[in-house]
Amino acid sequence: MDKERNERSVRAAMGGDRAAFARLYEQYGRAVYLVLVARLPRREDAEDVLQEAFVAAWRALPRLARPDRFLPWLFRIARNKARDHHRRGGHDRLRPVRLHEAPETAAPVPAQAPEAERIRMLVERLKPGTRAIVVLRAVEGWSAEDVARIQGLHVATVRRRYARALKHLRANLQRELRT
Amino acid sequence: MNETNARIEQLLRDAYTDERPAPGVANEVAARLENHRHPSRHAIGRWLWPGLIAAAVLLAVALGRRDDDNAPADPLADKPGPAKEAGAFVGVRVAEGRLRIQRMAPGKPWTRVTLNGLAEYLKGAAKQHGQLPKIGPKVSPLRVVIRADRLTPWLHAQWIMMVCAEQKLYRVELAVGDGKPVPTPLPLDLDVGARVGPGRARMGVIVETNAMGQTAYGVRRVADDPRIDGVDEVFVLTAGDERAALRKLKDQLTAVDTKRLAAIVEIKAAQTVPFGVVGRLAAGIREAGYRRIEFYGTALPNAKQRAAKELPEPKDGWKRVILPDPDPIKAGDADEARALALLKQLRDPNEAAPARLAAADLLIAMVHSKASQPARRAAFKGLVRALPDTSPTATAVILRFIRDRLRDEGLLRVLVHFLEPNESSPPSVRVAAVEALRRSVGEAAMPWIYARRDDPDPDVRKAVGAALVRLLPRSAPDGTWSSMARSERGAAAIARALARTKTLSLALEPSNLAARPIVALLRDDKLPFVAWRAACEWLRANLKEFPVAIKGEVRPEDRARIKAAFAK
Numbered sequence: 001m002d003k004e005r006n007e008r009s010v011r012a013a014m015g016g017d018r019a020a021f022a023r024l025y026e027q028y029g030r031a032v033y034l035v036l037v038a039r040l041p042r043r044e045d046a047e048d049v050l051q052e053a054f055v056a057a058w059r060a061l062p063r064l065a066r067p068d069r070f071l072p073w074l075f076r077i078a079r080n081k082a083r084d085h086h087r088r089g090g091h092d093r094l095r096p097v098r099l100h101e102a103p104e105t106a107a108p109v110p111a112q113a114p115e116a117e118r119i120r121m122l123v124e125r126l127k128p129g130t131r132a133i134v135v136l137r138a139v140e141g142w143s144a145e146d147v148a149r150i151q152g153l154h155v156a157t158v159r160r161r162y163a164r165a166l167k168h169l170r171a172n173l174q175r176e177l178r179t
Numbered sequence: 180m181n182e183t184n185a186r187i188e189q190l191l192r193d194a195y196t197d198e199r200p201a202p203g204v205a206n207e208v209a210a211r212l213e214n215h216r217h218p219s220r221h222a223i224g225r226w227l228w229p230g231l232i233a234a235a236v237l238l239a240v241a242l243g244r245r246d247d248d249n250a251p252a253d254p255l256a257d258k259p260g261p262a263k264e265a266g267a268f269v270g271v272r273v274a275e276g277r278l279r280i281q282r283m284a285p286g287k288p289w290t291r292v293t294l295n296g297l298a299e300y301l302k303g304a305a306k307q308h309g310q311l312p313k314i315g316p317k318v319s320p321l322r323v324v325i326r327a328d329r330l331t332p333w334l335h336a337q338w339i340m341m342v343c344a345e346q347k348l349y350r351v352e353l354a355v356g357d358g359k360p361v362p363t364p365l366p367l368d369l370d371v372g373a374r375v376g377p378g379r380a381r382m383g384v385i386v387e388t389n390a391m392g393q394t395a396y397g398v399r400r401v402a403d404d405p406r407i408d409g410v411d412e413v414f415v416l417t418a419g420d421e422r423a424a425l426r427k428l429k430d431q432l433t434a435v436d437t438k439r440l441a442a443i444v445e446i447k448a449a450q451t452v453p454f455g456v457v458g459r460l461a462a463g464i465r466e467a468g469y470r471r472i473e474f475y476g477t478a479l480p481n482a483k484q485r486a487a488k489e490l491p492e493p494k495d496g497w498k499r500v501i502l503p504d505p506d507p508i509k510a511g512d513a514d515e516a517r518a519l520a521l522l523k524q525l526r527d528p529n530e531a532a533p534a535r536l537a538a539a540d541l542l543i544a545m546v547h548s549k550a551s552q553p554a555r556r557a558a559f560k561g562l563v564r565a566l567p568d569t570s571p572t573a574t575a576v577i578l579r580f581i582r583d584r585l586r587d588e589g590l591l592r593v594l595v596h597f598l599e600p601n602e603s604s605p606p607s608v609r610v611a612a613v614e615a616l617r618r619s620v621g622e623a624a625m626p627w628i629y630a631r632r633d634d635p636d637p638d639v640r641k642a643v644g645a646a647l648v649r650l651l652p653r654s655a656p657d658g659t660w661s662s663m664a665r666s667e668r669g670a671a672a673i674a675r676a677l678a679r680t681k682t683l684s685l686a687l688e689p690s691n692l693a694a695r696p697i698v699a700l701l702r703d704d705k706l707p708f709v710a711w712r713a714a715c716e717w718l719r720a721n722l723k724e725f726p727v728a729i730k731g732e733v734r735p736e737d738r739a740r741i742k743a744a745f746a747k
Contacts, residue, residue, distance in 0.1 A: 022205075029200060033198075047204050050204055050208075051204055051207055055211045120194040123194070135191070135195060138188045139191055139195040
């Protein structure tokens with residue numbers, strides 16, 4: 001990530017420059033979206049919350065004390081919005097399961113699915129925090145330091161969780177292949 | 180290894196190539212930004228209203244002061260009004276026999292005191308907060324929240340209540356661990372003993388055993404018991420399953436035909452009964468609709484007990500085990516064996532239970548204890564590790580504990596694992612796992628439970644049937660039939676059944692004949708879960724009573740299941 005250029009964009013956006021803010025959206029929108037997808041059950045919810053998060057960030061930008069901490073701040077807003085979404089009943093665990101949503105069996109990963117689809121299903125079984133680490137590191141190509149910064153974790157923790165998640169995915173994938 | 184990791188990463192990248200927000204989202208964000216003024220451009224607007232409000236407040240304060248200077252002195256000004264103190268409380272916490280108080284505001288530090296210190300503080304606090312004129316003289320509005328860990332002997336809470344009664348503080352609340360406080364006001368005559376009032380229904384609850392730890396309770400209902408006089412009915416909690424007993428008691432109290440709000444429930448618990456049991460009992464009684472709960476008191480603590488830095492254990496209680504190293508997992512086999520030897524010395528009804536059960540008990544007590552978080556976490560991990568190789572009874576206990584403790588945080592996997600019949604999952608464990616899944620995961624666990632309906636053990640099959648019936652929602656969701664397309668076999672079976680049903684139902688619905696093909700579906704051993712569920716829901720929604728004519732066509736276990744569904 002080009003930190004200086006990002007910081008310039010952040011400062012410009014703080015001054016009301018919409019084009020700079022659009023650049024920030026272009027650069028981080030997908031990462032925020034991936035983290036939200038890891039936390040929310042439906043893609044549409046993630047898109048709604050993504051919108052909410054960026055609009056809230058735009059409104060709160062002038063109050064951002066440290067432009068160099070823009071990224072953790074943005075992800076914090078997104079996480080809070082996701083939590084609000086939960087509270088509003090966007091994801092009600094006790095809601096009766098409708099038939100078309102009910103899993104037919106214990107939902108083993110279908111053996112005939114292509115490998116990429118299979119690994120995706122395995123990722124969706126990880127814990128939300130770990131899932132976010134995996135997608136940001138592997139898919140978005142972020143460094144452990146950057147992931148740690150936005151997740152509010154220690155770098156070593158991120159590395160450890162990532163390594164453990166890869167090991168878990170590898171083992172499960174092999175097991176699926178064997179069966 | 181690195182190569183494999185690189186491959187996994189590549190797979191992940193491939194899997195998420197198309198995962199991005201829809202393009203419309205960016206447009207929507209842009210549109211919404213248009214509607215929102217950017218705050219930096221409207222700094223004046225941003226500060227104008229707060230500034231005006233601040234000025235108005237300052238003005239009002241200044242005017243108020245001037246009015247106060249001119250106003251005559253209010254003769255009642257020194258007297259504290261009850262409304263002002265309505266939220267005031269003193270927190271009293273008991274853990275490991277140590278008493279701490281929190282002074283009248285949340286967030287204040289906890290101070291360690293003796294019973295004497297508590298009495299002295301309460302006296303001052305009660306004086307400061309005046310009395311409740313509406314209720315009667317000498318009654319303080321101050322609340323006292325007694326918060327104790329689960330294994331604290333009931334005697335300690337009784338002593339604190341006695342001290343509160345001495346200081347005319349009647350608004351006592353009980354809270355177990357970090358749980359919600361349950362209001363249990365002392366009787367207004369300021370005596371914690373039972374008081375017979377004319378014309379009011381009274382019920383008694385006797386907590387009989389004095390065991391601690393995982394020892395459980397049953398419930399017995401008797402018309403009369405010499406241990407409590409002057410009550411209409413008595414419930415006696417005895418050895419058995421504690422949670423089941425409390426639930427049963429709650430059900431029985433709910434069923435009692437009386438004006439519950441006015442009725443009084445008296446609780447007589449032995450000194451050594453765990454505080455957690457009485458706390459949960461009080462909460463259950465309140466949930467059953469009763470508002471007046473009274474406790475049988477005890478002798479006032481003597482001078483030695485009042486001055487003791489640690490509250491002495493009750494005489495008949497079993498000793499609290501404090502191991503040199505409170506973490507037997509870290510301590511290794513030798514210390515674990517020592518811990519077990521210590522446990523065996525205790526006068527606990529579990530004494531005869533297998534050593535593994537005792538170890539599980541110890542670990543559970545540790546998880547509940549006030550030990551450091553890493554120690555408690557290690558104890559919990561030890562419990563989970565103990566699951567596959569422990570005895571069936573201990574496994575059932577651990578599963579029950581995990582169910583209570585964790586709800587559905589990663590619990591599903593553990594429980595589903597125990598549904599499979601193998602050496603570490605004998606029928607009793609599988610029954611416990613089914614029950615735990617039903618209670619902690621609920622409706623979402625139905626597919627896993629349903630998958631075990633062909634279990635070789637009849638008890639497990641019975642538990643599976645009962646769990647499914649209890650989990651089945653009362654009303655069929657919309658689109659029950661049309662949403663069956665996800666399962667090909669299910670859809671085909673349902674479609675066949677539906678075709679026949681629709682034809683027949685034109686003339687006969689809701690006759691038994693219409694249900695015949697649906698019921699026939701249930702005989703299919705390979706019937707997918709969604710199809711089974713839809714069939715059950717259809718039967719319940721469309722038939723008024725169990726179809727007598729088709730009784731002979733249904734397998735006995737299905738018949739029981741359908742019948743139970745109707746009964747529900």
